[in-house]
Ligand SMILES: Nc1ncnc2c1ncn2[C@@H]1O[C@H](COP(=O)(O)OS(=O)(=O)O)[C@@H](OP(=O)(O)O)[C@H]1O
């Protein structure tokens with residue numbers, strides 16, 4: 451079992467609650483929970499632990515953000531009426547030498563009738579002993595490498611339990627801890643009964659060095675959280691059109707406009723793709739298919755990273771552009787921000803493109819010096835329903851950029867509500 455604090459949300463990463471904060475973060479939901487809360491708060495053991503200046507009191511599970519807590523075994527799944535009735539209280543030595551936890555277990559965690567399941571006690575020991583060792587481990591994280599348990603007496607359901615742990619050895623990334631679970635005396639003169647003892651070895655994983663003490667293991671950052679942290683939406687603008695239609699010119703101007711607005715944008719075009727990632731590809735239909743597929747994958751990653759990807763490629767085949775669109779659509783799970791794909795048809799009559807011919811390629815194509823040239827000896831399949839069409843023979847570069855920016859603003863893809 452992994453034992454580590456978890457802070458998956460943006461807010462929690464930036465400002466996780468501290469130990470003192472956690473003490474006011476739980477409100478008992480019913481009379482029974484309130485009774486358990488009051489009992490622990492007024493118990494002499496609690497009072498004596500609170501008197502020790504070397505101990506830090508907290509309710510460690512409250513540090514787990516609510517959105518993730520419900521998925522957490524000991525912070526969510528096992529907490530509630532009949533289970534771990536209220537979030538446990540803990541006292542942790544600042545130097546990692548000791549740890550005490552008080553909790554109440556209800557009637558619904560049983561194996562044999564009326565007896566708390568040994569597997570539950572194992573979970574409690576594993577986590578409690580791990581928490582004891584966190585302060586001495588690099589990056590305050592430990593994964594369970596070994597856990598030995600001896601069961602000493604049946605743990606009767608519906609009672610208060612005390613977990614005590616001590617760190618007995620530390621070597622580099624390893625910490626050895628021993629501890630036990632005992633009953634909490636409920637009447638004067640009663641002695642605690644030890645229910646289970648354990649020894650364990652925790653290892654701080656090498657990967658933990660990539661994070662810090664507050665940023666550890668969590669399933670993943672949602673795209674929505676990433677967009678919020680970056681302060682912008684990620685999406686792809688896909689320019690398609692004949693050679694010399696103006697794709698690169700408009701994409702470059704739009705990139706600059708977005709950057710001036712503070713929106714991170716990055717252009718993918720022949721200059722940075724066909725000489726690198728796709729330098730093995732030519733202009734046969736098959737190679738163009740693969741060219742567009744790879745570029746679409748890259749654009750999708752840029753968009754997923756909350757960047758605006760501006761792809762400007764002839765992309766002459768409808769089916770290839772559909773592949774690119776589908777890659778984005780399929781990477782848009784319900785409940786999270788999608789990856790918008792905006793197809794911009796850079797429309798211009800072939801005759802006009804040929805008149806421009808900035809690189810002299812049409813001339814060469816007409817002369818048969820370049821084969822499979824789009825519009826001359828290879829097809830261009832115009833989009834049937836692009837999100838935006840710009841006629842670069844009728845609009846200036848600036849007007850083209852304004853038309854696209856207006857489209858983005860109207861859909862809150864840029865502007866004030868961009869990351870909401
Ligand atoms: N046969 C042939 N057909 C079309 N274009 C050719 C060809 N050979 C070289 N070039 C130059 O390559 C640029 C097009 O590359 P793309 O990656 O956009 O093409 S495609 O999307 O895979 O069809 C294109 O650049 P742009 O003019 O910027 O579009 C051409 O300069």
Ligand SMILES: Nc1ncnc2c1ncn2[C@@H]1O[C@H](COP(=O)(O)OP(=O)(O)O)[C@@H](O)[C@H]1O
Pocket residue numbers: 691692693694695696697698699700762796806808841842843845846847850
């Ligand atoms: N409104 C316009 N938008 C884009 N390009 C234009 C426009 N008017 C003239 N041009 C010219 O057309 C040419 C387009 O070339 P380029 O942007 O490289 O096209 P593509 O990337 O589609 O091959 C450039 O020389 C550019 O200056």
